[in-house]
Amino acid sequence: MRVRRIGAVLAAAAMTLGVAACGGDKTYDSVADKVQDAKQVVVGTKWDQPGLGLKKGAEPEGFDVDVAKYVIKELAGGQDVDITWKESASSNREAFLANGTVDIIFASYSITESRKEKVTFGGPYIVAHQDVMVRGDDSSISKPTDLKDKRICQAAGSNSYKRITDPPPDGELDIDAELVGAANYSECVAKLGGNNLDAVTTDDLILAGFATQAAEQGGASFKILGQPFTDEKYGVGLKKGDTKTCEAVNAAITKMYQDGTVQQLFTKWFGKAQGLSAPTAAPSFEPCA
Template identity: 55%
Template sequence: MRSRQIGATLLSAAALVGSLAACGGGEATTVLQKATNDKKLTIGVKYDQPGMGLKKPDGTVEGFDVDVAKYIAKELGVEESGITWKEARSANRETFLQQGQVDLIVATYSITEARKPKVTFAGPFYVAHQDTLVRADDTSITSLDSLKGKRICQVTGSNSWKNIAEGTNLQSKKIDVTLVAAGAYDECITKLKGDALDAVTTDDMILAGYAKREGSSLKVTGAPFTDEKYGVGLKKGDKETCEAVNKAITKMYSDGTIKTLFDKHFSGTGLNFTATAAPPAEGCA
């Protein structure tokens, strides 16, 4: 009789544990569940891109991507005080997501077909366009075609150089250029100013941030040749969080926050906010 009582007690305990897990007491399996349960998130952003993601001397980070990330986190239930920021370079973004080192990445992360097998993308939350940054006294580079024979920066992990050298641009033109390797865009700017290359070509928002920081020494040519759909990177398969982030992006446009953030970081750079609604979502594959 005693063994039966013990068995019944164990079964009841197992049922209670199962019930608690079903009610949210178990380990979170999606970023949305983690945000709901822990009120904390680790978010990957750039640390070296003025206007987009920049780490300041006091250790805080600022920029358009950073503010977008804060808005999305709050919509998921996490206040700014619950965010841990982590530097996400172009070369390590997929690895960080796969290894769980970050929960979200908002770091000038263009949605591409090549990245989709490795990353689930929410968004896009903004569509930028690739352009070119040159020294202010350079009049030889005014268009995609005029990059022929020039030295351009090749940042590890970025696809920007491919859009020129491999022809994945709106004009489908392959331009014969010389690639100069760099680990990050800040290194590109140093090389450009030091005459170690002729042009830095990537998204216009990134270039505008650098041009604003450097003052009159550099200029953006104003001849865009791609569409860059900025997405929010998630670990592959996290459809639940992706759908929640897409709702947050839609709200960010409908309540006017996205334009406020754009104007905050890019007013006076020559870039204009023209979107009237959130870009169509790519789908949470």
């Protein structure tokens, strides 16, 4: 019993450790402190979502990436920061924050009640809306309820499929559909193009990025139904309890809307997608807790 108790105490102590600086032993009480003092930070983003976070060269690019750069620079008082980019898939975001693999996450990270139990969220910095994407020549699916008995993608770590298959409060439509597993949304889209499933359902910003990429590359033709049925609040993920950074992130997001940066970035990354319009005001923030 004594050994178990000591182990539990040590584990609890480890969980309360601050944010470590790269290449050194110094730790900080918050990510904001680390950014301001060390001028370095590890940022988690998606690397497989065109328009949001896609790694094509030395670092990822997309709307989430540009938002991250803006917010981090604001946290540093306008000074440049050395950013190390880390791929953070839907399946490992909570673990990466908890174990210190990343300091902060910008990765189409929808704020949900279950996730708030493990993560402190800044923002949201934008609100997306779940929609459905099908093959361009598929006329059998014209609205979300047509997904009954259809094959839809279940991306690892994502809750989007539950909006189709589950009843409220976690779900939305409570429709019987066949789930087809995939490691991520790029695999979902590949399976859709290969006729291995009938639809991919997730946030319209994610779908717009994939549809645009396919068109530019001369690949499979996809269409988005244009019938959104949820609000997906994209938050900035932080280790649970880092309220100081959360409040600083919210201040940066507020400024980003006030100076027009959000509208510029939205047009840059999603301006070619039909049916999407740039937000004009910052969303209501979640409590920093």
